Amino acid sequence: MQPFSIPLSRSAFFRFGSPILLALALLAGLHRVPQLSSTSEVLLISLPYILFPVAVFLGELFNQSRTSLAAIILLLSYYIIQTWLQSPLSIQSTKLTYTLLSLLLPLNLLIIHRLPERRLLTRSGILFLFIIFAQFICSSVAISYLSAFDLSMVWQKYLIGFPLISRLPVAIILLFIASITLHAMLIFKRNQPHDHALFISTLFSAITLTFFQFPMISSVAYTVCSLLLLTNLINCSHELAYIDQLTGIPGRRSLDTEMKYLGGTYSIAMIDIDHFKKFNDTYGHKTGDDVLRLVASIIAKEANLAKVYRYGGEEFTIIFKGKAQADCMRLLEQIRKGISAYPLKILAHQNNETTKDAQTISTNITVSIGLSGNHNIDNPHSVLKAADKALYRAKSNGRNQVVQR
Ligand SMILES: Nc1nc2c(ncn2[C@@H]2O[C@H](COP(=O)(O)OP(=O)(O)OP(=O)(O)O)[C@@H](O)[C@H]2O)c(=O)[nH]1
Known part of the structure; x- marks a missing residue:
């Protein structure tokens, strides 16, 4: 039986509602991105590289390894976006990288739910990181091999898209919607900190990849996402210190x-x-x-x-x-x-x-x-x-x- 006095910041409604509100605010502001100076632009691009490692470190410190794993995956995906996805999507290899990343990212974030809450450098953590590394290598090989072929017919036939809304094929948008829904359901069902972290990660990576045509979208969305993950972890540390773990009431x-x-x-x-x-x-x-x-x-x-x-x-x-x-x-x-x-x-x-x-x-x-x-x-x-x-x-x-x- 759950205690009745759950503070607002730990309630399922807050854990679901606050990222949704921030995501809507971000979407509403997409058309009005201010002209940034080159220094601010460099700073904004660098922020996720600073904030996600901090989230990995704090996740380990507060025994939230699943949040650490989500932060590692997002850090890697941000690196891929900044390194290989800054050229037009009409280039075959860029399009393939974009599609594979959009496909693998929500699936890997879903897999994290199945992992035990142990430290990163235990068997399950190392195995998961090895699987991510293997995906990276296999994807690189597949992209360099498939880039030689013209895949536009395959693209049109199987991955129907709405170019006016998103560069992402509808099938992958649906995959994102399904996984966001699943993460949200888990928040309402059991409301664990990592459910919140995985919901945030999926939501903001979905926004990034769906609205990829907007300039700086990845840096803005990933920065907001990393800040939310950090807030979640700080909340966890407060919980560890002040809330009795067995009964859920203040200790x-x-x-x-x-x-x-x-x-x-x-x-x-x-x-x-x-x-x-x-x-x-x-x-x-x-x-x-x-x-x-x-x-x-x-x-x-x-x-x-x-x-x-x-x-x-x-x-x-x-x-x-x-x-x-x-x-x-x-x-x-x-x-x-x-x-x-x-x-x-x-x-x-x-x-x-x-x-x-x-x-x-x-x-x-x-x-x-x-x-x-x-x-x-x-x-x-x-x-x-x-x-x-x-x-x-x-x-x-x-x-x-x-x-x-
Ligand atoms: N299951 C469980 N038992 C606990 C926990 N913390 C303390 N206890 C047990 O609580 C019991 C307290 O026993 P006592 O202090 O002898 O008191 P009592 O049996 O309630 O007897 P009276 O207080 O005199 O009515 C001990 O057996 C502890 O092991 C806990 O977190 N979980």
């Missing part, structure tokens, strides 16, 4: 940051799952993880506007800004009752922790809650300590209850 670091800025009236609640060790021991660690995710999502949903954090282990913290202790009791009781009444259907993995051996069981869990407001306490850490003491009392009073300071 301890977020809580520590928030505590520094707490002022005025506020209250803090500490929530602890009862007999959680027993869950792990009886049903296995994976079931324990499922329970943690579920409890996090129930608390995040019920807490309304209050901020929820995973404090660590099976403990959660809620910060109620602007609320005195007494004002939080009703909501906390609601959370406690909500969790204890939840008909848990969990996959019990037993001793052998494989999904195949798992069976569904129905059970219930309870939580104990300690609450403290900041009345007469001078700093947030002491308030949290007081809430923790109240939680301890809730445990020793028999669990499944809310106790205030």
Whole structure:
């Protein structure tokens, strides 16, 4: 179950909508490309050569190797465009290079989804890079061989084009549309950072190759694309630091940051799952993880506007800004009752922790809650300590209850 408090920048709508809006803005501005000085032109042409390697490096640093691979492919395709596609497409070898690049690029970006999220220099990463290299060599050989023949008949017969809109054959435009749709569907289905990265890469390479007749299109579109990939990676690093990976809600670091800025009236609640060790021991660690995710999502949903954090282990913290202790009791009781009444259907993995051996069981869990407001306490850490003491009392009073300071 997914947590309910996903920030806008990580939502599927944002990950889908923001590149689309930028792409539309870019398309709308295509006819109005300003006259650039030669220095600005050189700078613009150089930007993707600088930004994509940075994206490869950051992707490796933040364990996002699929984003790194996408950046490598885009860097290579940009090099091909700048080196071999600056002559008119009426030249046979240029046309062949353009067609092969437009065909292979979306296919390779699709393949990346199938690769495991490992570092670049592991077996799957090296194998993929070798396949890219092999494609490059085979394409070069094919282009130099086929350039000797007149292929205009084949071109017209099989790759029908609309020269007024695009130099790209309709079949390849359709391939781009299909792969963009697929990447978009994956964003809405599972919303992983690399789904966003591959969607961006396919979208902007499609724009470049479809509207190839516009001057500087590759430099502008690839620069926007590399900046979006970098933004995606920076977002990932923030997520790694501040979001708890298991439950998807903010983690301890977020809580520590928030505590520094707490002022005025506020209250803090500490929530602890009862007999959680027993869950792990009886049903296995994976079931324990499922329970943690579920409890996090129930608390995040019920807490309304209050901020929820995973404090660590099976403990959660809620910060109620602007609320005195007494004002939080009703909501906390609601959370406690909500969790204890939840008909848990969990996959019990037993001793052998494989999904195949798992069976569904129905059970219930309870939580104990300690609450403290900041009345007469001078700093947030002491308030949290007081809430923790109240939680301890809730445990020793028999669990499944809310106790205030
Ligand atoms: N599955 C899973 N278990 C965790 C995680 N973090 C901590 N735990 C387990 O949480 C359990 C906490 O157990 P205890 O602190 O003894 O508390 P308890 O069993 O909940 O008992 P009371 O708090 O006294 O009701 C330990 O078994 C930890 O291994 C996690 O991320 N996943």
